[in-house]
Amino acid sequence: MPQSWRADTKPHKFCPGCGHGLVLKCLGQAIDELGIQGKTVFGCDIGCSLLSWDFFNLDSVQTHHGRTTPVVTGIKRARPELICIAYMGDGGGYSIGVQHLISAAARDEKITAILANNTQYAMTGGQMAPTTMPGQKTETTPYGRDPETTGFPLHGQEMVASVSREEAYVARGSIANLRQLKSFIKKALENQMKEIGFSFVEALSACPTNWRTNAAETWDFIEEKMPVYFKVGETRKNE
Amino acid sequence: MPQSWRADTKPHKFCPGCGHGLVLKCLGQAIDELGIQGKTVFGCDIGCSLLSWDFFNLDSVQTHHGRTTPVVTGIKRARPELICIAYMGDGGGYSIGVQHLISAAARDEKITAILANNTQYAMTGGQMAPTTMPGQKTETTPYGRDPETTGFPLHGQEMVASVSREEAYVARGSIANLRQLKSFIKKALENQMKEIGFSFVEALSACPTNWRTNAAETWDFIEEKMPVYFKVGETRKNE
Amino acid sequence: MTMEFQPRTQELEKGYFTLFPGLCKGCGLCIEKCPKKSLGWSDVLGVYGTPSVRANSDCIACGICRDVCPDCAIHIEKKVKH
Amino acid sequence: MTMEFQPRTQELEKGYFTLFPGLCKGCGLCIEKCPKKSLGWSDVLGVYGTPSVRANSDCIACGICRDVCPDCAIHIEKKVKH
Amino acid sequence: MSKKIVEQEKRAFMTGNEVVAWAALAAKADIMYGYPITPQNEIMHYWTRMAPKYEKSFLQTEDELSAGFTTIGGVMAGRKAFTATAGPGNTLMQEPMSMAEMMRLPTVVVVQQRGGPSTATVIYSQQEVTMTSIGGNGEGMRIVYSTSSHQELYDYTIKAFNTAWKYRFPTFVLGDGYQAKMRESLTLYDPEARGIELIPPEAYVGKEGVPGKDRPPAHFRNTYNMEEELYELVMDALQDYEKISPDVAEYHSAGIEDAELVIVGHGIVYRAIKAAVEAMREKGLRVGYFRPVTLRPLPVPQIKELMASNKQILLMESSYGQLARLFKDVAYGSSTKINTFFKPGMGITAEEVEAAAREILK
Amino acid sequence: MSKKIVEQEKRAFMTGNEVVAWAALAAKADIMYGYPITPQNEIMHYWTRMAPKYEKSFLQTEDELSAGFTTIGGVMAGRKAFTATAGPGNTLMQEPMSMAEMMRLPTVVVVQQRGGPSTATVIYSQQEVTMTSIGGNGEGMRIVYSTSSHQELYDYTIKAFNTAWKYRFPTFVLGDGYQAKMRESLTLYDPEARGIELIPPEAYVGKEGVPGKDRPPAHFRNTYNMEEELYELVMDALQDYEKISPDVAEYHSAGIEDAELVIVGHGIVYRAIKAAVEAMREKGLRVGYFRPVTLRPLPVPQIKELMASNKQILLMESSYGQLARLFKDVAYGSSTKINTFFKPGMGITAEEVEAAAREILK
Amino acid sequence: MNKTTKIVLAGEGGQGVQSVAEIIAEAANEEGKQALYIPNFGVEQRGGVSVAYVQISDGDIGAPKFQTGDIVVALSDRAVRRTVNYAGPGTTFVYESGIEGIESELPQKAGRILPIPAIDVAKNEFHPRVFNIIIMGAVIGATGVIPLERAKAAVEKKLGYKFEKQPKLRDLNFKAMERGVELVAEA
Amino acid sequence: MNKTTKIVLAGEGGQGVQSVAEIIAEAANEEGKQALYIPNFGVEQRGGVSVAYVQISDGDIGAPKFQTGDIVVALSDRAVRRTVNYAGPGTTFVYESGIEGIESELPQKAGRILPIPAIDVAKNEFHPRVFNIIIMGAVIGATGVIPLERAKAAVEKKLGYKFEKQPKLRDLNFKAMERGVELVAEA
Numbered sequence A, B: 001m002p003q004s005w006r007a008d009t010k011p012h013k014f015c016p017g018c019g020h021g022l023v024l025k026c027l028g029q030a031i032d033e034l035g036i037q038g039k040t041v042f043g044c045d046i047g048c049s050l051l052s053w054d055f056f057n058l059d060s061v062q063t064h065h066g067r068t069t070p071v072v073t074g075i076k077r078a079r080p081e082l083i084c085i086a087y088m089g090d091g092g093g094y095s096i097g098v099q100h101l102i103s104a105a106a107r108d109e110k111i112t113a114i115l116a117n118n119t120q121y122a123m124t125g126g127q128m129a130p131t132t133m134p135g136q137k138t139e140t141t142p143y144g145r146d147p148e149t150t151g152f153p154l155h156g157q158e159m160v161a162s163v164s165r166e167e168a169y170v171a172r173g174s175i176a177n178l179r180q181l182k183s184f185i186k187k188a189l190e191n192q193m194k195e196i197g198f199s200f201v202e203a204l205s206a207c208p209t210n211w212r213t214n215a216a217e218t219w220d221f222i223e224e225k226m227p228v229y230f231k232v233g234e235t236r237k238n239e
Numbered sequence C, D: 001m002t003m004e005f006q007p008r009t010q011e012l013e014k015g016y017f018t019l020f021p022g023l024c025k026g027c028g029l030c031i032e033k034c035p036k037k038s039l040g041w042s043d044v045l046g047v048y049g050t051p052s053v054r055a056n057s058d059c060i061a062c063g064i065c066r067d068v069c070p071d072c073a074i075h076i077e078k079k080v081k082h
Numbered sequence E, F: 001m002s003k004k005i006v007e008q009e010k011r012a013f014m015t016g017n018e019v020v021a022w023a024a025l026a027a028k029a030d031i032m033y034g035y036p037i038t039p040q041n042e043i044m045h046y047w048t049r050m051a052p053k054y055e056k057s058f059l060q061t062e063d064e065l066s067a068g069f070t071t072i073g074g075v076m077a078g079r080k081a082f083t084a085t086a087g088p089g090n091t092l093m094q095e096p097m098s099m100a101e102m103m104r105l106p107t108v109v110v111v112q113q114r115g116g117p118s119t120a121t122v123i124y125s126q127q128e129v130t131m132t133s134i135g136g137n138g139e140g141m142r143i144v145y146s147t148s149s150h151q152e153l154y155d156y157t158i159k160a161f162n163t164a165w166k167y168r169f170p171t172f173v174l175g176d177g178y179q180a181k182m183r184e185s186l187t188l189y190d191p192e193a194r195g196i197e198l199i200p201p202e203a204y205v206g207k208e209g210v211p212g213k214d215r216p217p218a219h220f221r222n223t224y225n226m227e228e229e230l231y232e233l234v235m236d237a238l239q240d241y242e243k244i245s246p247d248v249a250e251y252h253s254a255g256i257e258d259a260e261l262v263i264v265g266h267g268i269v270y271r272a273i274k275a276a277v278e279a280m281r282e283k284g285l286r287v288g289y290f291r292p293v294t295l296r297p298l299p300v301p302q303i304k305e306l307m308a309s310n311k312q313i314l315l316m317e318s319s320y321g322q323l324a325r326l327f328k329d330v331a332y333g334s335s336t337k338i339n340t341f342f343k344p345g346m347g348i349t350a351e352e353v354e355a356a357a358r359e360i361l362k
Numbered sequence G, H: 001m002n003k004t005t006k007i008v009l010a011g012e013g014g015q016g017v018q019s020v021a022e023i024i025a026e027a028a029n030e031e032g033k034q035a036l037y038i039p040n041f042g043v044e045q046r047g048g049v050s051v052a053y054v055q056i057s058d059g060d061i062g063a064p065k066f067q068t069g070d071i072v073v074a075l076s077d078r079a080v081r082r083t084v085n086y087a088g089p090g091t092t093f094v095y096e097s098g099i100e101g102i103e104s105e106l107p108q109k110a111g112r113i114l115p116i117p118a119i120d121v122a123k124n125e126f127h128p129r130v131f132n133i134i135i136m137g138a139v140i141g142a143t144g145v146i147p148l149e150r151a152k153a154a155v156e157k158k159l160g161y162k163f164e165k166q167p168k169l170r171d172l173n174f175k176a177m178e179r180g181v182e183l184v185a186e187a
């Protein structure tokens, strides 16, 4: 268990097999390796990410649905010496809060935003998200998502990259490759530590509860289905 | 004067030399040429665009700041046979309402959004907008926009293109080339008429009042300064 | 609906230059764009009480001023050559 | 703060496989990922009252199960070769 | 579209959210716009399942601002459009609803109240009374039905569309998380078969004919340049609102005539009050209840009459004085003491009602 | 940071928006977050001009939701942070302020009311009283100062930061478009030179030491899993709120003792009332006035006393009963008639006050 | 006045208390009674104790939640702790007797306390999966508000599609339900 | 009671009524009086009549707007129409005499109606640009609430930086102001 995890709130509140735990494990390891536990502030969204409100041995604030980016931006602007992390789901980041994410990227806010993409709204019981895949059944696309009426999955990482500066760090990782995901998150945090600019990591994540998948199906969804629409890699890496 | 303009509300309420008049002239001509006055609905935003609430001989609705896209989307979803236009400024479209614009593009709403980019918030007296150019003085960047603290100008048209389908029509025109601007708007409307998909035109526009420019300076700003940051052309044209 | 604005038409060599002072706000955009520098301020006041625009005989009736006027205050008719 | 979870350690040929039933939610992600198919359900119940995980002797202590566990319920120690 | 939703009356056992979806279909709603939020989600879930079968439409928007403004668009296009929300979503909904209020748009919004302030709980409260009734930067020109059972949820959701389109004020059905999530019995019916005329919608924009040729264009706005213009407009609307209020206001009461104590409450709390009052009556206590069904407008003459009758009053709500404030605004002038029992964000049981009542009666 | 903003007291003639910017500097505010909206824009304009000189920060956000939530971030980081808004911007501000209310965050928001509902006018009103005082999905645990002059705008903007940080409830300075845009004289001063202690802010997050090693981590949330948890929390906060209310509440009154008629009003309308009362007094009419400075919490004992004194009451406001509703909530129980004069979205002049008063007195 | 029977069912996520509650309430509805069922719910999709509230009456039902149940059923240690407050002098408190070391935490003031070995019975006599059907039987037995046949019909309605494929399942379920009735009768 | 002098100034966008109002109010403030100035404002940045409200008093000033002015100055036909309602029996209504065909629309009940040829005077005697300074003089003359010297000082404060460069301008402006005072005295 990473040093920066708060052991006495474990087991955490995520469901069995939830990808949030893995994304936050990578984040915890990155924080440990960078030795920034003493100056990092963690913000989480409404969505299952809220279940991490007491997850870390970090000062933390759980905000409103989609509003973690501005809260964390507000903290960073007021105290630029802090390392500020905004953690959110795809609903919070790409739907209700997309104006905040885009504007933070466009203004080159010196924060790190991490977004767990589990292709639907998990906390509310599995509705369509901008990331839901064509044909995927959710509670609001009971007959499968029809791109003709609801569009294709949003390429959020690419969108964020399109409004970011060259110096920004923008990447998409996956819990299918944890070493890489951790390295992306670490680079994102370094971008902030070096005051280079905005950083953003989308993490392909899993929600076995709403996907109604067993372990094998869960891995299949993450490893085989999601990459069809969501390309893993670094889009802006300031090298 | 285009047929589709409403003559008895002219002279319109825009300032002398305002670019909104020119953008709406192109729009009026496009509507005339396409012969769609009888089935077109026009929505305008809060921002100087609201001054066009009784501009056209079209059924029109003036909405809230940034909310024209959802109002017009709501109309289109309820009455797909109507040609629906959302007209807004860069503040309404790229700042407070950017989630709506992006989401409409991502869902491939069959509407036409037209955005007048005058590099600042005009109606409220000239504050910084996402489009304000580096060094440009506005009421909230009194010492000139500093990209280090407020970011570089948002490439809104490119961002919209990045979340749109191939079939969408996404372009940037300028009042410096009215013939081209009209043709872009016409193609955008045709994309809607043919039910192909979302369409969007950003129009580089002028605000002599807040720019505090005389006629010569106004033209210079549009023709020389703006194109440095905002490239004119068609990004998605479905050909 | 019909336009009820009073036109002021100048007959010039190459065409007719019509200005509607009731529409002209005196922004000067047209003056800047005239390729012949044939436009200037007139004594006739526009809708905001500022000078409106008139053409001189250099006008070639190209219509650029008409195109760039945000208020549709200019109408140009080219004389047909016989 | 210290971890207060009761570890259950299996000594195997290549290493020590430790599971914390108080952390294991029985999701099965680790079982799927074991390259040796050496993991399976145990009679010991995990935190949600569902079976937790145990290894068999095929375990090579590669640590993949530890890495993929979202709850950090597995600890692996490789035996050092002499 | 002629397919009948409910062929004949039938008893059903379902959740309140499912009831709302059925009621909207029965009211011939055309389109729902919405954004997920607990505890209203299942309204959308049922609607999306049933909509295609009845040629109805659905749009999941990017947030509640968009849900509200697209609903406005649907209404202006001349369709029966509605949305549903709760808690922080309802807070956001105030922006579009302030526009609907100004422009007199017959939007229908179903609110399933959850705990507040802020995200709070996804469960239950009556803490959205103030906001739903008089929220936004306006004067509360809205109509709010507070339901207490699945039957009412059905009846008033149907009615809300009629009220909205008849009077052209934004109309709300105010439920709560308990009503949303619990299952109980009700009778589904086709309103027209019961002789309830369904008021047809009408287009604001996109009307017949070419504007400027065949007819003047329809131009709608919510912005005015001068205080005087705005003042006239708002006063006109307020006068309309006050004129229709007696027609719109509804209430239930029982046992008031000979009561020593009248218990006042709305929505689901009224159920506990009713049960407790019946229990106390059986035990010979002289108690009654008064329950406003419409929170905006309140049944003014009836409240005034009640408060003039010099009985003890006990007002109970799952919020901290939100009903009380609206009630006192009407009741002002009476010197009858209003005892209150406020339990923000928590349910009130019949046992609690009885205990509180006995405390006063003793 | 040690640079003194106002070296010595000085008389100034400026707009209300400029006054607010100076007051925020004098109160040692650290950072402003904001989004443009008329009539508050010039607060931002002046702040952005002055901020760099005093090492203060400014962030122009993408909308008012962001302005509110970044302000929350600034406050949680332990800085004196504030924002300013109006009208539809204030409607949006209710979302972040509901979070501030729940989490007891000392945000400071300056509201310059404009006409409503909806976009309406950019000019003036008192139509944001309800929303500012009791908006959002909460219970109105907020502190609202309604100012009436530039001097008060200065005094209470300074005070708002102290109040917010002392009591940890979101605090509002409620001005209006007239106050924002008009110019009048006032005296600028350094509060500390006048012996006003400025309460220092304190960090919620980003505190000293490594969390989990040197100290427990600071974990803040606004979401709860059970009704019971929420209920306790909200009741605790409400009790705190009620406990501090007597300390916080402020009012002005004059001529009440021998008055036949007392005129009640707040904010800029109070100026007209005061002028009219003085004029009528000169003419020998027995009139007085009562003006709450804090709209939340209201000065409860004083209102109760006033209403028990059996005088005629005339309540006047540039809205349709928003103050009246809050006032009656407190005054309930009195049988004194409250005459009202409502002019939503329009100014009220001293002449109108006098005419309305004479109507009652005759 | 109509007597309303109030039931609280509580257990761990996988124990199926919500479906038991729903089927009981539906059976009562079919029986022509008023029935009201409400689950607890919160932000977490998994984890936490699952609680169901059911009321059955001949007349109108008041608030959906209540302070004291007529029957309170708790199936895990956490469930016992969560529900002790619902037990009053008129309450029959049923709990799974397999829970270890819970005795001291049982409600003091409950009218009757009935330990039932439902887990064991399910495992040994039937199949672990019918555990919740045994509980349903226990509730039906303890309350007597709906006839067993009606409850079976409700189960049939819910699981009929499964029974079609595997007719043996029907028998298994019905037997389990009967056994549940017995368990409370015995206890 | 303190007498408050109430002034309304109205004109077209370019006519400079707002700066006249502001300078007068500032001069009054410098004079140690209470002064309040408020412009009208709306959604349009240009177009529409520009109206300024000024009040000057020895004591507190009430509402920023008022129903009847002591001096109402209207500089265009639209301005006359916009301000007629501010004229009562005690009002001096000053208007630009160059406006054509406005006579019938002048306020009936105004105490005094003063047409002044400010446009002509500006154009012929000074320079069109000092038109608003003439108006300022007229207001000062008509109200008498601030000494001419104080008004000059206020203008100096506002335009001093221009006068530095072109000292002749100072003289031009001050003369224009004096002429404005004369105009109302003559009228």
Ligand SMILES: Cc1ncc(C[n+]2csc(CCOP(=O)(O)OP(=O)(O)O)c2C)c(N)n1
Pocket: A046, A047, A048, A049, A065, A088, A089, A090, A091, A092, A093, A116, A118, A120, A121, A122, A123, A124, A129, E035, E036, E037, E038, E064, E088, E089, E092, E119
């Ligand atoms: C303003 C507002 N609208 C809606 C909600 C309801 N809500 C809570 S979580 C959520 C979706 C979360 O989805 P996502 O952000 O993808 O995170 P996940 O749960 O999938 O991890 C929604 C819609 C809310 N809390 N606030």
Ligand SMILES: Cc1ncc(C[n+]2csc(CCOP(=O)(O)OP(=O)(O)O)c2C)c(N)n1
Pocket: B046, B047, B048, B049, B065, B088, B089, B090, B091, B092, B093, B116, B118, B120, B121, B122, B123, B124, B129, F035, F036, F037, F038, F064, F088, F089, F092, F119
């Ligand atoms: C919710 C809300 N916030 C702020 C405003 C104030 N406002 C009105 S127009 C405007 C800016 C308009 O700028 P833009 O959209 O670029 O249009 P322009 O005026 O430049 O044409 C703003 C901020 C508002 N009306 N509503």
Ligand code: SF4
Pocket: A013, A014, A015, A016, A017, A018, A019, A020, A048, A118, A122, A123, A206, A207, A208, A209, A210, G045, G046
């Ligand atoms: S619902 Fe999905 S995203 Fe949420 S905690 Fe469970 S598995 Fe994770």
Ligand code: SF4
Pocket: B013, B014, B015, B016, B017, B018, B019, B020, B048, B118, B122, B123, B206, B207, B208, B209, B210, H045, H046
């Ligand atoms: S302020 Fe600028 S954008 Fe607005 S009408 Fe005037 S010139 Fe046009």
Ligand code: SF4
Pocket: B017, C023, C024, C025, C026, C027, C028, C029, C030, C031, C052, C053, C068, C069, C070, C071, C072, C073, C074
């Ligand atoms: S462009 Fe049009 S409005 Fe502008 S000066 Fe020329 S004619 Fe007048």
Ligand code: SF4
Pocket: A017, D023, D024, D025, D026, D027, D028, D029, D030, D031, D052, D053, D068, D069, D070, D071, D072, D073, D074
């Ligand atoms: S991955 Fe972890 S929680 Fe899941 S079964 Fe394996 S050990 Fe248990």
